[in-house]
Amino acid sequence: MTIGSLGYVGFKADDLDAWARFGTETLGMMPVDAPEGTLRFRIDAQAWRVCVEPGQENDIGFVGFEVAGPPELAALRERLVAAGVEISEPAPEHLKLRGVSGMFACHDPQGLLVEIYYGPTERREVPFVSPAGVSGFVTGEQGLGHVVLSAADIGAARAFYRDLLGFKLSDIIRMQITEEFGMDLEFYHCNPRHHTLALVPLPTPRRLNHFMLQVESLDDVGFALDRVASAKTPLMNTLGKHTNDHMVSFYAQTPSGFEVEFGWGARDIDESWRVVRHDKTSIWGHKRQG
Template sequence: MSVASLGYIGFAVSDLEAWKTYGGQVLGMMPIEGPDEGLRFRIDDHAWRIAVQAGEADDIAFAGFEVSDAAALDAVSASLVAHDIPFTPASPEQLAERQVTGLISCQDPEGLAIEIYYGPTLRTEKPFVSPAGVSGFITGEQGLGHIVLTTSDIAAAKRFYCEALGFALSDIIRMALSPEFAIDLEFFHCNRRHHTLALVPLPFPAPKRMHHFMVQTRTLDEVGFALDRLERAKGTLVQTLGRHTNDQMVSFYARTPSGFEVEYGQGAVEVDAATWRVARHDKMSSWGHKRVG
């Protein structure tokens, strides 16, 4: 039993107009109207992948993980029961708002709203068109991309995401914060994407749960064009172009209007469950990814 992919994410943000410009003109996602005067973005044939709603947190508000069908949703429900995790079936109004066929909701150990669903609405009659000319993003069975969450209780987080939802460890990066102190960043997959989820353990509560989210383009040129758009928009580059040691993605990091980061990349390796072996890395990147400022 495992969830199949990261289907959608929602953010509570203090500046909807800034997000409309940033998401559309810089990241190249397709903005559409959301419920309650909110904003949503498309990156493929799904009706939406990212929701932006008014709120002061400037942080992730919910994450939706897709499963294949009603039987798979029942299997996740049974797993939640087995792990003593309460969940709530969605009302008809909630199903309509999320534009899905079936859904249950629960919370991770630190209170983040987690939704498990099947049957998303597709808009194949109205193809994705990027306002910035992006040719497309890598989604499909790999889902939206990945999210990296901070946690003050890594053991509880792994019990929830791995034991209850079925994520599997891809690899670990040991990050040295000082000569005397290091933390292990753990990366988890649920499909061929190298990681759909990563957890950053902290010895203290972080100001935000969301460290960053990632979208993956089809070509390296798309990443370069996005860097140029970021510069023209006077956006904030956080890490320069570089290649990660573990997933081999070439990417850059930028600060979103809400303060957390977005990774914009291309070319990651994929997981073959039959042959994949867990590894440890001592550096985040083979080259680049230099902190700016």
């Protein structure tokens, strides 16, 4: 009884107008009705996947992890309670706000709000249409995409996400920052997506390093790269291909300062998968800018 996918994510931002433009015109997400003073975006049939709420944090505010149904939700709740994790049961109004059938919430070891739920609302009667012409985002059983989080205490983060929520190690990338200092980035999966979660063993000003959206064609990536240039959005990493998931992608700065990876072509986890390590993040490209 483990997490099935990353279902939704919420950000706290001090410039919602900039996010409204960035989310639709640059990333190609579809804006939808949202509670007053907030933004919501669709990338598929699900009623919403990305939420932006007002706040000075300019960081991730919450994550929603989906499970298959009531038995899986109950089993995961029981596991967390047995491990001493404090659980809260949201009021019916919160379930309605999120548009889910059942949920409980907790916090990860560094304080991030984690919502575990089943039964999200879908809007198949209103087809997803990208305002920027994106042909489609890769979601389904793979969920929204992935998030990369800082983990000041990597042992505690690993125990929470791996041992309690059930994420499985995909691989490790060794980043040798200087001759004296290096660190291991840990990548975790919960479905065929190579990684839904990655942990960076460092305290950083923002908890979120980046989130990732995967599209259905290489042309979608190229057109998005052109839109980034036209909007004068800071490009953080040039087009490149990763060593571990083989994603062809680029990184851009969001209006909140953290980054978004926009990519295509990642390989999937299958039954023959084995854990390996890499010494480089990319096979080619992904040159850091600025």
